[in-house]
Amino acid sequence: MTETAQPPTALSVRNISYSYGKKPALNDISFDLAPGKVTALLGPNGAGKTTLFSLITGLFDCREGEVVIAGHPLRRDRSAALSSLGIVFQAQTLELDLTIDQNLRYFAALRGLTRLEAKDRIDMLLAAIGLEGLNKTKVRKLSGGQRRRVEVARALLDHPALLLLDEPSTGLDIATRRWLIEHVHALARDKGMTVLLATHLVDEVGDEDDVIVLDKGRIVAAGQVDAIVASAGAANLDEAFTRMTAHDAVSAA
Numbered sequence: 202m203t204e205t206a207q208p209p210t211a212l213s214v215r216n217i218s219y220s221y222g223k224k225p226a227l228n229d230i231s232f233d234l235a236p237g238k239v240t241a242l243l244g245p246n247g248a249g250k251t252t253l254f255s256l257i258t259g260l261f262d263c264r265e266g267e268v269v270i271a272g273h274p275l276r277r278d279r280s281a282a283l284s285s286l287g288i289v290f291q292a293q294t295l296e297l298d299l300t301i302d303q304n305l306r307y308f309a310a311l312r313g314l315t316r317l318e319a320k321d322r323i324d325m326l327l328a329a330i331g332l333e334g335l336n337k338t339k340v341r342k343l344s345g346g347q348r349r350r351v352e353v354a355r356a357l358l359d360h361p362a363l364l365l366l367d368e369p370s371t372g373l374d375i376a377t378r379r380w381l382i383e384h385v386h387a388l389a390r391d392k393g394m395t396v397l398l399a400t401h402l403v404d405e406v407g408d409e410d411d412v413i414v415l416d417k418g419r420i421v422a423a424g425q426v427d428a429i430v431a432s433a434g435a436a437n438l439d440e441a442f443t444r445m446t447a448h449d450a451v452s453a454a
């Protein structure tokens with residue numbers, strides 16, 4: 202045995218299927234995320250993105266298939282698996298009547314950071330998200346965009362191996378949306394973070410990103426942007442995505 206073994210991939214999803222009652226939502230989904238990259242999980246409304254995130258985060262029990270986070274199987278090693286991921290949910294999840302500091306310190310304590318570690322990390326992250334010095338401000342007083350920035354900081358508190366974002370720009374103004382997408386790409390590029398970004402907005406996908414196109418609970422394409430565009434015979438990702446997912450209108454006609 203040598204000490205040069207590669208670290209495990211931040212997220213491996215193996216043969217996941219899921220149904221709501223008799224209604225199938227995901228069908229035999231498998232992928233591994235490339236380390237230090239943003240992978241966009243691109244799918245139209247109802248494709249199954251949120252269901253997949255609910256399985257990866259352990260909110261739903263994964264009865265068929267397996268989720269492995271940073272080498273820890275979610276089913277058998279739940280706390281180690283979940284401690285390796287940071288998440289920004291689609292819906293706002295901060296406690297409005299607490300300050301930024303209180304929100305973040307509470308979460309840091311849950312994640313096992315000491316008070317001193319939490320303070321240093323919070324100050325550093327608030328500076329990184331452009332909210333330096335606002336520690337004592339109540340979240341209720343922040344704009345929607347500022348709240349989303351705080352949620353990004355919270356997701357990064359204990360250096361997760363994997364960052365998940367579920368349609369994070371929902372409801373944000375254009376400037377915050379741009380900041381968010383650039384910040385997430387910088388985390389992958391500069392800090393080597395592995396990111397899974399669920400979105401239905403093609404313009405949030407960078408040229409260098411990996412893409413998984415999900416439609417009606419199935420992966421219909423996966424790979425780098427160029428390869429997906431070429432395989433669809435399209436001029437760009439927008440056109441490729443539309444071609445791959447626009448069959449409803451045709452079949453319904």
Ligand SMILES: Nc1ncnc2c1ncn2[C@@H]1O[C@H](COP(=O)(O)OP(=O)(O)OP(=O)(O)O)[C@@H](O)[C@H]1O
Nearest residue numbers: 221224226244245246247248249250251252253401
């Ligand atoms: N609680 C539920 N009960 C029954 N069906 C559900 C439930 N939640 C989702 N579904 C169905 O499962 C499928 C996948 O939904 P899901 O919310 O995962 O898709 P999505 O890609 O996240 O969509 P959106 O972009 O609209 O959030 C859809 O057909 C949806 O109607």
